Amino acid sequence: VWFRRCTHYLFIVVVAVNSTLLTINAGDYIFYTDWAWTSFVVFSISQTLMLVVGATYYLTFTGVPGTATYYALIMTVYTWIAKGAWFALGYLYDFIVTPVWLPSAMLLDLAYWATKKNKHSLILFGGVLCGMSLPLFNMVNLITVADPLETAFKYPRPTLPPYMTPIEPQVGKFYNSPVALGAGAGAVLACTFAALGCKLNTWTYRWMA
Secondary structure, three states, rough: HHHHHHHHHHHHHHHHHHHHHHHHHHHHHHHHHHHHHHHHHHHHHHHHHHHHHHHHHHHHOOOOOOHHHHHHHHHHHHHHHHHHHHOOOOHHHHOOOOOHHHHHHHHHHHHHHOOOOOOOHHHHHHHHHHHHHHHHHHHHHHHHOOOOHHHHHHHOOOOOOOHHHOOOOOOOOOHHOHHHHHHHHHHHHHHHHHHHHHHHHHHHHHHOO
């Protein structure tokens, strides 16, 4: 029993750390000003999927509504710690991150709680709600940071190759609706990843049996 529990906790830590690493650069689309909308859609979807798979895994493991939000809090704190390196290098503090994952994770918890811990409802309703909401909150994140173009020129990344150096921004990418596109794609894909999170929980039990 204890070995199984420790394995679960190890998985949670591993998933949380990797989710954070994969989302930690999600603010970098600020620098890719020529592809800002395109990058916004891609990063919104990646954040959604990383949040959903880990939060669903943790939620179904504990069976307690609220743990998805707790998982998002872990991701947020990890990101704050890691992105402290940006601040140490002289970047603006408001560039670091705002807790965009928490409201979406709350919707996962709500779907799980409202359907009396029904996993299929969690996958379908929770996945759709999380996938649709995170691009919206991510846009709020983008709005609250400093002006992207100003930041890009004032704080150029020395590691960027010449062809990715910020240039005059273009308009019309993805029909000027990155939130709608990210929400649409996220709503579909998040259900798949929510199912994966549930399945990971089952597989872990089988591995430890």
